[in-house]
Amino acid sequence: MTGSTARGGAPLDRLALAVKRVLPKNLFARALIIIVAPVLLSQSILSYIFIDRHWELVTRRICYIVAGDIAYIVAELDLSPGGDNSRIYQLARNAMQLTISFEPKADLPPPTEIRFPILERVLRTELTKVVGLPVVIDTLSSPDNVLMSFDLGDGVLHVSVPLKRITTTTNELLFFWMVGLSVLLLTVAILFLRNQIRPIVRLTEAAEAFGKGQKADDFKPSGAREVRRAAAAFIAMRQRIERHLRQRTEMLAGISHDLRTPLTRMKLRLAMMGDGEDQEELTRDVVEVERMIEEFLAFARGQEGEQPAETDIAALIAEVAEDANAGHRTTPVEAPALAPLVVTLRRQAVKRCLVNLIDNAQRHAGHVRVSLAASARWVEMIVDDDGPGIPDDRREDAFRPFVRLDDARNPVDAGVGLGLAIARDVARSHGGDIFLEQSPLGGLRARIRLPV
Structure with a gap:
């Protein structure tokens, strides 16, 4: 009996899938079909029977x-x-x-x-x-x-x-009346639904803008009562998140001041000490602690205060590659000439994201290549290297804060485990993400995907 039930349900499932493929994807068209289709269908059937x-x-x-x-x-x-x-x-x-x-x-x-x-x-x-x-x-x-x-x-x-x-001729008159009433009904339904859908569209746009870190201060609740409640809940949520971020930034500013002061005193005392093996070890420890504090504060602070602006990504990639080649690392960074591509984003934050990925690649590889790909919806900045890469089962761990996968390979130059975490935080704050894959060069590929 179970087998027959499953066989009987298969055609229904195929029919449901076929209907789902045919149906429009947006809410306006679906609501219009729900309102107009039953009326037109019943009117057509009744008119056919009556006319005949x-x-x-x-x-x-x-x-x-x-x-x-x-x-x-x-x-x-x-x-x-x-x-x-x-x-x-x-x-x-x-x-x-x-x-x-x-x-x-x-x-x-x-x-x-x-x-x-x-x-x-x-x-x-x-x-x-x-x-x-x-x-x-x-x-x-x-x-x-x-x-x-x-x-x-x-x-x-x-x-x-x-x-x-x-x-x-009464049939022709009845037909024209039916068509005229149907057109009138469709026009009224379109105007009504457009006014009902517009507040939902504005709410969606405000949520997307806030998710990308953009301002949406001109958004106000409108529309039906349920839509107004959803809009009011979004505004309250946005205010709570902004208040939390503001409090966190203020708290971290105080922590930064409190931590820098004793570190500065320790550096002065070490400078006044004589040369010796203990003094060198303590100096390295102080520098390491200072670097950890800087990266931790940068991770916790995020992109607070920077506003999105139109940015040429091709020029940004060229600038970062030039700085990387002029830096202290010897691994060359290849960045071919790219066509200009202007996207609205937070320039300094995305630059830092790209710098972290390139620095991570230079640390483990002998050659690094940066490229750019774009589509109708996304733009991708791709960093390839020929290093040892990261195993598939450890790639998500690489994004976790303070997780360092390179301690055993390079304990002297190992980071504090925040570079990739900061990079993903920047990408996600723009509505995108970072993906780690196998590179055609044999090492690791990091793709920064951002919405256009």
Whole structure:
């Protein structure tokens, strides 16, 4: 039973996936479909049923009246066979809109193709029932008239009736009303939904801007009550986060001052001491502690205070590569000429992110290459090296603060474990991220992905 249930559910799952692929992705289009589709579907079904039944009923009654007029003319002709029937023909033309002619000793013409299936079927039924004579209906010979030929025995009676007399225009009017109402409904729904969706779009834009570190002070709650509550909750959350960051920055500023003062005194006392092995070891320890404090404060402070601005990433990469080649490390950094690419970001923060990655690559590799890739949504700064790389299972650990994977390989030049953590913090504060992969050069590839 379980197997049959699973087999029965598979078509439903495929249907659900097909519907999901066809449905639009944005909220506006989905809401519009939810509102308009049921109304249009029900209106179409009801209109089809009504029009079909109404049109056939009205056509049947009109054809019945025409058949009665023709039966009256046939009866009048039977009363005066072979006489002068011009008066009857004139009466039929003026009062009944029937054009009549008689062809003696003639046979019925051959049937023609059907032009109006329902009309011809209903008309033939009513003529057979009311007139009771063999009849051939021709709707092709004249675009504006219906020709009918009756076998009277001694000849053929030809009757021409205007097409507009046996058809009704109420269906066209009803169709145009239906289309007009549907267009009106669609217009009202679009205007209404656009006003309802706009506050949600503004809330999304404000959240994205705040996530990238940009200001969104002009955002105010608007729209429906639920959207206003969500907007108010976002504003309160943003204020709490900004207050927390401001308090953290102020606290770290005090810690920085308190830590620098004793370190400065220790450096002065070491400078006044004589040369010796103990003095050199203590100096290295003080320098190491000072460097750790600087990196820790930089990590904790983040990008506080810097505002995003339009920046040429190609020029930024060239500047960082030039500084790296001019620095104290001997590993060359290759940065080919790149086309200008302007993106809004915090320049100093992204520069520091790139500097940390390049410095990390120079520390372990013999060659470093920096490149740039861009798409419609993302821009990527790529740092490749030919060093030993990082095992797959340790790459996420490399981003954890104070985790140092290079102590055993290079204990003298090992960092304090904050370079990659700071770099990822910068990338994520811009709405992007950093990914570590295998490099085509054989070492490690670091990709900084930022939104355009």
